[in-house]
Amino acid sequence: MKRNTRDPSHEKQDPNIGNRHKLYDTLGRQITYLRVSVTDRCNLRCLYCMPPKGVRFKPRAEILTYEEIARIVRVSATLGVRKVRLTGGEPLVRSDVVELVSSLAGTPGIAEVSLTTNGILLDRYAGSLARAGLRRVNVSLDTLRPDRFQRVTRGGDLEQVWAGIRAAEEADLRPIKLNVVVVRGLNDDELCDLARLTLDHDWHIRYIELMPFREETDWDADMPSAGQRYVPLAEMLERMEPLGELLPVKNEVNGAGPARYHRIPGARGTLGFISPIGLHFCDSCNRLRLTADGHIRPCLLGDEELDVRAALRAGASDEELLALLQEATHIKPPSHLLAEHVVPHERPMSAIGG
Numbered sequence: 001m002k003r004n005t006r007d008p009s010h011e012k013q014d015p016n017i018g019n020r021h022k023l024y025d026t027l028g029r030q031i032t033y034l035r036v037s038v039t040d041r042c043n044l045r046c047l048y049c050m051p052p053k054g055v056r057f058k059p060r061a062e063i064l065t066y067e068e069i070a071r072i073v074r075v076s077a078t079l080g081v082r083k084v085r086l087t088g089g090e091p092l093v094r095s096d097v098v099e100l101v102s103s104l105a106g107t108p109g110i111a112e113v114s115l116t117t118n119g120i121l122l123d124r125y126a127g128s129l130a131r132a133g134l135r136r137v138n139v140s141l142d143t144l145r146p147d148r149f150q151r152v153t154r155g156g157d158l159e160q161v162w163a164g165i166r167a168a169e170e171a172d173l174r175p176i177k178l179n180v181v182v183v184r185g186l187n188d189d190e191l192c193d194l195a196r197l198t199l200d201h202d203w204h205i206r207y208i209e210l211m212p213f214r215e216e217t218d219w220d221a222d223m224p225s226a227g228q229r230y231v232p233l234a235e236m237l238e239r240m241e242p243l244g245e246l247l248p249v250k251n252e253v254n255g256a257g258p259a260r261y262h263r264i265p266g267a268r269g270t271l272g273f274i275s276p277i278g279l280h281f282c283d284s285c286n287r288l289r290l291t292a293d294g295h296i297r298p299c300l301l302g303d304e305e306l307d308v309r310a311a312l313r314a315g316a317s318d319e320e321l322l323a324l325l326q327e328a329t330h331i332k333p334p335s336h337l338l339a340e341h342v343v344p345h346e347r348p349m350s351a352i353g354g
């Protein structure tokens with residue numbers, strides 16, 4: 001099934017946007033991208049993201065309604081935000097997310113709505129998401145082995161993810177990007193196997209360095225301990241030497257973001273590397289994050305946030321929301337401080353959305 005293909009250059013533009021009303025931070029970085037977490041809940045419990053039990057989810061009353069999210073996106077769009085990505089937790093566990101996509105995709109100024117998902121429910125929703133205006137999906141896929149997938153996700157069924165990826169292709173949610181968090185002792189022996197998927201598929205496989213969050217606990221007795229799980233970019237590349245020389249890819253990947261892309265000669269898809277720690281990309285960061293409970297988070301890896309929910313529910317005007325977004329941009333740090341061992345600890349990754 002084909003859905004409408006839209007050329008971003010012809011997207012609805014808000015003629016009232018002038019430079020005065022765009023979001024530039026103190027370093028001159030322009031914010032054009034908002035990542036919206038729609039829920040802190042998830043149908044998986046990935047080792048590196050959520051503990052197996054005892055997760056305390058936010059009460060429903062503290063989670064932004066779709067109307068509230070749509071309003072923040074509308075105000076952001078008047079400030080030059082062009083892209084919105086829905087994430088979670090797992091965004092597809094929240095009911096009626098298709099309606100949210102439809103409302104955001106119709107917002108003047110928003111050129112692209114995309115989604116990051118674990119893929120478990122994608123089979124069910126890909127078609128209606130595409131019809132609602134979703135442009136593309138990123139699917140998390142850390143391993144090709146069903147038993148290992150079950151272990152990483154604490155119970156997930158890899159076959160459901162494959163069904164989701166197939167459904168996304170049929171719905172033309174392209175380009176499909178597959179996110180691989182590389183963890184020593186877990187999947188670092190599969191980097192080449194994952195890369196070979198690109199020989200036959202036009203997928204973008206993105207290898208992501210494991211980021212430290214909160215107190216790093218030990219997972220299982222036979223897994224590397226907390227301090228040993230991180231695999232730096234240089235080591236990933238070394239482990240991929242059996243693939244031969246990788247060709248650099250320039251300006252080809254839609255929404256390349258922080259990834260640097262390469263290609264196995266002759267492959268249909270590409271290989272991207274996201275190195276928030278080894279080779280961070282803070283200089284070109286163009287995004288703000290909105291948490292499910294309504295806080296604007298200027299930096300993924302920094303705990304400072306602004307409470308937009310309180311403002312919304314106290315009856316803030318659009319002008320006041322606009323001022324909050326400007327303030328969030330203003331306090332965006334020049335870069336994260338992982339090198340100085342400053343690690344986010346107020347929220348787990350699952351409550352921010354990556």
Ligand code: SAM
Nearest residue numbers: 049088089090117118140179210211349353354
């Ligand atoms: N549930 C969805 C999913 O898994 O794709 C969306 C939310 S998840 C938090 C977003 C992305 O963050 C996923 O690709 C996941 O693999 C990644 N992630 C989670 N914890 C991470 C960590 N500690 N370091 C690096 N990436 C992480």
Ligand code: SF4
Nearest residue numbers: 042045046049089118
């Ligand atoms: Fe859930 Fe995504 Fe976190 Fe896995 S990475 S536990 S799927 S939110």
